[in-house]
Amino acid sequence: MRHWLLLTALAIATVSINCSRGPDTGPTGPAPTALGQVPAVRLNYRYEADVPQPPETQTGAARDEHNPAVQADFDANRTQEVLDRTLTSPDSKRVLAIYHKAGDQSSEFRLDMYAVEGRLINKITADTMAVHFPDTIRWSPDSSTVAFVAMIRGATTDETAGAPVLDPETSTAPANQNTAIPSETPDANANVDANVAIASPTPLAPTGILTFRTEQIYICDADGLNARAITQNEGLIYFYYVWSPDSTMLAALAAKSIEWRYLNDRADKNGEIFVPVGRPRVVEKNGRERRLDDGITAVQPVWSADSTKVACAFEHQIRLYDANGTAPTQAAIPLRNNLLISSQVYDRDQQEKLNAENIQTEANAAPAANSNAAQPNTLPDATTLVSFNPIVALSWPSDDLLYFQTAYIKRMKNEADSVTSFPRWHRLVLTPQAIKL
Numbered sequence: 001m002r003h004w005l006l007l008t009a010l011a012i013a014t015v016s017i018n019c020s021r022g023p024d025t026g027p028t029g030p031a032p033t034a035l036g037q038v039p040a041v042r043l044n045y046r047y048e049a050d051v052p053q054p055p056e057t058q059t060g061a062a063r064d065e066h067n068p069a070v071q072a073d074f075d076a077n078r079t080q081e082v083l084d085r086t087l088t089s090p091d092s093k094r095v096l097a098i099y100h101k102a103g104d105q106s107s108e109f110r111l112d113m114y115a116v117e118g119r120l121i122n123k124i125t126a127d128t129m130a131v132h133f134p135d136t137i138r139w140s141p142d143s144s145t146v147a148f149v150a151m152i153r154g155a156t157t158d159e160t161a162g163a164p165v166l167d168p169e170t171s172t173a174p175a176n177q178n179t180a181i182p183s184e185t186p187d188a189n190a191n192v193d194a195n196v197a198i199a200s201p202t203p204l205a206p207t208g209i210l211t212f213r214t215e216q217i218y219i220c221d222a223d224g225l226n227a228r229a230i231t232q233n234e235g236l237i238y239f240y241y242v243w244s245p246d247s248t249m250l251a252a253l254a255a256k257s258i259e260w261r262y263l264n265d266r267a268d269k270n271g272e273i274f275v276p277v278g279r280p281r282v283v284e285k286n287g288r289e290r291r292l293d294d295g296i297t298a299v300q301p302v303w304s305a306d307s308t309k310v311a312c313a314f315e316h317q318i319r320l321y322d323a324n325g326t327a328p329t330q331a332a333i334p335l336r337n338n339l340l341i342s343s344q345v346y347d348r349d350q351q352e353k354l355n356a357e358n359i360q361t362e363a364n365a366a367p368a369a370n371s372n373a374a375q376p377n378t379l380p381d382a383t384t385l386v387s388f389n390p391i392v393a394l395s396w397p398s399d400d401l402l403y404f405q406t407a408y409i410k411r412m413k414n415e416a417d418s419v420t421s422f423p424r425w426h427r428l429v430l431t432p433q434a435i436k437l
Contacts, residue, residue, distance in 0.1 A: 069118025
């Protein structure tokens with residue numbers, strides 16, 4: 001009897017422990033309540049073809065404009081400089097001025113920080129720095145930081161393609177060296193209007209900023225101070241970057257300078273517009289950098305809404321990376337077969353619509369439709385599908401919906417020869433894998 005009572009008590013205790021775990025508890029702890037808690041390799045996906053275009057979700061994108069107050073300051077006080085464009089911070093408290101001087105090369109720019117009322121707050125770039133790729137300059141979503149790409153002024157030029165190409169022989173200073181020069185100071189014996197100098201002091205260009213022979217990523221704060229390089233990889237060209245939604249990291253693409261030169265020269269010989277390709281990486285504000293993949297891509301990476309993952313595209317495959325951790329992990333999602341089947345359906349639908357609109361061939365449309373109604377036993381031939389194309393764009397508006405666009409794009413210097421055809425949006429519906437209880 002005593003043994004029977006002991007066994008009964010143990011059984012009751014075991015049932016109580018199992019019940020206390022609850023239905024949402026896994027063998028190693030509570031089940032995840034958000035996709036951000038699920039590693040990339042533990043995600044399921046469902047492919048949905050030919051969906052409507054996703055909402056605009058460019059993280060940290062500033063308003064591109066020509067601020068009238070800043071333009072008025074240039075017109076009145078900076079007649080030797082040309083304002084190219086301005087970028088207003090997301091909180092509308094600061095305006096970034098992108099400009100150049102008369103003697104600057106066409107691919108080189110300078111940056112200053114303004115208040116919204118048109119008052120110059122600080123100069124950002126040193127006189128020896130040249131800002132490149134001005135279209136990629138980005139405010140962080142929280143308006144605390146500006147990211148831009150810069151290098152030694154006058155180190156590169158590419159008048160033909162409109163993009164910089166490494167040419168070390170034209171460099172004006174050695175790499176990895178502080179190349180800033182002291183700012184000019186007024187002569188003590190000169191006759192200076194003291195009242196004007198005291199009433200409206202003009203900020204001087206900063207000094208002591210490290211510069212390189214190839215394009216590196218720099219950041220500065222909202223007042224234009226503390227400009228510094230967060231990448232220091234001589235020989236790499238950083239040409240694209242996007243802020244994480246939490247404003248702590250950048251997802252970037254970088255290419256080797258030798259690869260850049262080769263692809264640029266090949267595009268120039270073919271009469272094409274040069275489209276750079278690079279390897280994805282994550283760069284933190286403190287300068288810690290982690291390369292995500294050895295594969296190269298021209299598709300701009302995107303962040304998940306919770307800033308835990310980065311998505312990149314390679315032809316007919318999407319790869320998801322966990323942004324946190326010393327060695328980011330990844331999961332590959334092959335989409336070639338899905339795209340082949342959906343492209344076959346798309347081509348068939350387009351042909352049926354074309355036949356229905358053509359009265360002369362309407363009688364022949366029905367047999368053609370019936371002959372294609374049966375699903376094939378094998379995958380269709382990619383060479384026979386005009387709508388089967390690589391991935392060219394990504395969008396991640398919410399944690400569980402990752403959109404991607406396929407299209408055929410040919411960019412030529414002669415605009416009449418450029419082609420963009422069969423742009424189609426698809427999406428992946430992401431869910432966590434089931435947990436074994």
